Amino acid sequence: MSELTYSIPILSTLEELEQAIQRYKASDLSGSELLIQWEAIRDASLNQALSAADADKVPGQDSY
Numbered sequence: 854m855s856e857l858t859y860s861i862p863i864l865s866t867l868e869e870l871e872q873a874i875q876r877y878k879a880s881d882l883s884g885s886e887l888l889i890q891w892e893a894i895r896d897a898s899l900n901q902a903l904s905a906a907d908a909d910k911v912p913g914q915d916s917y
Contacts, residue, residue, distance in 0.1 A: 859889050864897035873897070 864870045877890050 859885055861889055861896065862893045864893055865900075867901060870894065870897045870901065 862873075864873055873890065873894050877894060880890075882890060
């Protein structure tokens with residue numbers, strides 16, 4: 854059985870994420886290419902959500 858080896862692109866900015874989503878919607882991918890693109894978009898979306906949650910902290914909330 855052969856091993857799948859691929860690298861998932863890292864999307865760091867919201868603009869890169871939006872561009873990746875547009876390419877994903879416009880393309881006709883299948884198989885591992887589809888999975889690679891989906892994983893990159895998922896990871897970037899999760900990272901964006903986590904960084905937005907960190908920015909919502911109330912100053913001094915740790916003292917309560």
